[in-house]
Amino acid sequence: MRTRGRLGDRLLHAYTWLIIVWLSSPIAVMILFGFNDKKSKSNTTWQGFTLRWYTELFDISDLTVALRNTLVIALVSTVITVVIGTMLGIALGRHRFRGAGATNFLVFAAISTPELVMGASLLSLFVSGNVPRDANTIIIAHVLFSLSFVVVTVRARVVGLDPSLEEAARDLGATAWGTFRQVTLPSIMPGVLAGAMLSFALSIDDYVVTSFVNGSTVTFPLWIVGAVKTGIPPQVNVMGTLIFGVGVLIAIASAVASRRRA
Amino acid sequence: MTGLNAIELEDVVKEYLSHGEVVQAVKGVTLDIAEGEFFSLLGPSGCGKTTTMRMIAGFEEPTKGLVKLHGQDVTNVPPNKRDVNMVFQSYALFPHMSVWDNVAFGLKQKKTPQDEIKRRVGEMLEIVDLTGREKRRPREMSGGQQQRVALARALVNRPRALLLDEPLGALDLKLRQAMQIELKRIQREVGITFVYVTHDQSEALTMSDRIAVMNDGLVEQLASPREIYERPATGFVAGFIGTSNLLTGTAVGGVLKVGDSRVLVPGHDGDVTVTVRPEKIAIGTEEPAPEMSVVRGTVTEVVYLGTYNSYAVRLSDSTDGTVITVFQQNAHDATATAERGDSVWLSWQARHSYVIGS
Numbered sequence: 289m290r291t292r293g294r295l296g297d298r299l300l301h302a303y304t305w306l307i308i309v310w311l312s313s314p315i316a317v318m319i320l321f322g323f324n325d326k327k328s329k330s331n332t333t334w335q336g337f338t339l340r341w342y343t344e345l346f347d348i349s350d351l352t353v354a355l356r357n358t359l360v361i362a363l364v365s366t367v368i369t370v371v372i373g374t375m376l377g378i379a380l381g382r383h384r385f386r387g388a389g390a391t392n393f394l395v396f397a398a399i400s401t402p403e404l405v406m407g408a409s410l411l412s413l414f415v416s417g418n419v420p421r422d423a424n425t426i427i428i429a430h431v432l433f434s435l436s437f438v439v440v441t442v443r444a445r446v447v448g449l450d451p452s453l454e455e456a457a458r459d460l461g462a463t464a465w466g467t468f469r470q471v472t473l474p475s476i477m478p479g480v481l482a483g484a485m486l487s488f489a490l491s492i493d494d495y496v497v498t499s500f501v502n503g504s505t506v507t508f509p510l511w512i513v514g515a516v517k518t519g520i521p522p523q524v525n526v527m528g529t530l531i532f533g534v535g536v537l538i539a540i541a542s543a544v545a546s547r548r549r550a
Numbered sequence: 551m552t553g554l555n556a557i558e559l560e561d562v563v564k565e566y567l568s569h570g571e572v573v574q575a576v577k578g579v580t581l582d583i584a585e586g587e588f589f590s591l592l593g594p595s596g597c598g599k600t601t602t603m604r605m606i607a608g609f610e611e612p613t614k615g616l617v618k619l620h621g622q623d624v625t626n627v628p629p630n631k632r633d634v635n636m637v638f639q640s641y642a643l644f645p646h647m648s649v650w651d652n653v654a655f656g657l658k659q660k661k662t663p664q665d666e667i668k669r670r671v672g673e674m675l676e677i678v679d680l681t682g683r684e685k686r687r688p689r690e691m692s693g694g695q696q697q698r699v700a701l702a703r704a705l706v707n708r709p710r711a712l713l714l715d716e717p718l719g720a721l722d723l724k725l726r727q728a729m730q731i732e733l734k735r736i737q738r739e740v741g742i743t744f745v746y747v748t749h750d751q752s753e754a755l756t757m758s759d760r761i762a763v764m765n766d767g768l769v770e771q772l773a774s775p776r777e778i779y780e781r782p783a784t785g786f787v788a789g790f791i792g793t794s795n796l797l798t799g800t801a802v803g804g805v806l807k808v809g810d811s812r813v814l815v816p817g818h819d820g821d822v823t824v825t826v827r828p829e830k831i832a833i834g835t836e837e838p839a840p841e842m843s844v845v846r847g848t849v850t851e852v853v854y855l856g857t858y859n860s861y862a863v864r865l866s867d868s869t870d871g872t873v874i875t876v877f878q879q880n881a882h883d884a885t886a887t888a889e890r891g892d893s894v895w896l897s898w899q900a901r902h903s904y905v906i907g908s
Contacts, residue, residue, distance in 0.1 A: 450640055452638045452639075453642050453644065455609055455629070455636075455638070456638055456642035456643075456644075456703075457644075457655070458608075458609075458629045458630045459607060459608075459609075459630070459634075459635055459636045460630075460655050460656035460659060460703070460704075460707065461630045461631075461656050461659035461660055461707070462659045463630060463659075466659060470644075470655075471644055474646045475646065
């Protein structure tokens with residue numbers, strides 16, 4: 289029994305490490321090739337270490353523009369999504385109203401719709417409505433597909449919120465707005481933040497939907513796909529590394545914050 | 551004291567729409583609650599006591615009737631503009647705020663000057679014995695402490711009345727008894743009207759100046775605890791408050807007579823229901839004096855309960871097999887007066903039985 293247990297333990301260890309390596313190897317490769325001192329056009333074989341790409345990060349001007357577009361679009365669409373999504377989440381989590389069932393259904397439909405379908409239908413909507421495709425249509429599209437995620441995370445918090453908390457605030461003299469600002473919003477904040485992060489992450493790397501509605505505006509993912517044929521410059525790896533680094537920092541910060549809260 | 555009542559309800563009705571049907575939760579309640587009074591709304595769950603309280607707080611709008619605070623009609627005034635505060639059953643403490651910020655919340659809403667907030671919150675925390683725990687979060691405190699924070703948070707605003715919705719329901723028995731005494735002390739200290747909602751009759755009896763016993767959306771009886779216990783107005787009140795014996799029959803000339811039994815009901819004739827408390831009844835094997843109400847029966851059960859014995863006695867002169875409960879204090883020795891199967895006389899003074907309905 290003991291030998292079998294030990295063997296099982298070892299297998300579990302090996303399996304766990306295999307999964308970790310499998311999950312992190314693409315990230316490791318991305319980071320590594322940001323330091324590749326490549327001489328040829330393609331950045332696929334290791335040719336030595338350099339920090340050159342970090343100093344020449346913004347030397348490819350249209351890539352820089354694409355990254356800036358992506359960050360602006362992600363920021364703007366996240367703000368809009370969080371505001372609308374939080375309101376929707378509260379409405380669906382707290383109140384019974386005519387159309388609540390239909391709205392709930394639409395929220396799930398938006399999550400389960402294939403991106404190709406969403407992109408194609410948005411494009412035909414914009415074309416038939418004579419809407420010029422640019423950063424604005426990208427923002428509209430991104431709000432559309434991230435909205436449901438904010439609604440779902442916020443609604444989960446609202447459902448778990450004791451309604452007498454808000455009544456207590458009213459009872460103690462707070463106005464409706466004061467109650468929302470001082471009691472409701474702080475209580476559902478973890479849900480709002482989770483939704484915001486999801487929405488930002490979804491926006492920053494979206495290719496499929498964006499490619500339908502971008503017009504002549506180029507985003508970071510679109511630029512990369514366009515560069516595949518000619519070879520992806522190491523600056524892309526560096527930018528990817530930096531975005532990943534920021535993500536890791538946020539994850540650590542939220543872990544620390546939740547540990548302090550507990 | 552000022553002549554005005556703290557709270558007045560005038561024929562208040564509350565109807566809900568439930569699955570397309572109109573349900574009356576409160577069917578016309580009229581109450582006057584005096585300034586500084588400890589007033590309880592007592593009744594089983596679903597009797598409308600909580601809805602009544604929520605209408606006083608302003609969380610529910612009455613379908614009909616008036617709610618007055620200190621003589622002023624507040625029927626359509628929102629809760630944040632009413633001069634009453636509530637202690638919630640779940641306490642409803644703000645989890646993201648410290649004890650201090652919880653207690654200061656109401657004063658901050660009213661834009662009270664900082665130094666006054668500091669002084670009043672400090673004083674209030676002292677009254678509820680929580681000085682030194684200002685920085686704690688609610689979840690870091692015990693149930694009893696959370697209870698006291700909730701109390702302080704409401705009382706610091708010096709409301710015209712404090713509404714308490716089953717505030718001790720979540721506490722264990724020992725703590726509940728301690729908090730009952732604590733609540734009475736705090737009420738005496740701050741001198742504010744307390745309206746207390748509970749389904750626990752012993753809690754209501756110990757703490758209240760007056761009790762409104764509610765059932766099915768109506769007030770069955772509104773009186774002092776003594777009055778309600780000693781002279782229940784209806785069969786429901788008699789049954790809900792403590793243990794009660796009910797005897798029914800036809801009275802002739804102020805006496806309900808069946809066989810050897812005679813229950814004195816002076817001034818009543820015809821079909822009557824009489825109630826008598828178990829501790830008022832004496833149990834014995836010899837025929838009692840003629841001025842007493844007397845029934846005969848057979849002991850079917852004797853239960854030793856520490857401070858007293860409880861006897862179940864089946865009446866021999868009753869056709870429907872009525873069983874009377876008798877409590878006998880263990881004052882002298884622990885031996886029972888009668889054993890199971892004994893034939894006994896039960897007797898009580900005429901003033902201890904009440905006719906509650908004809």
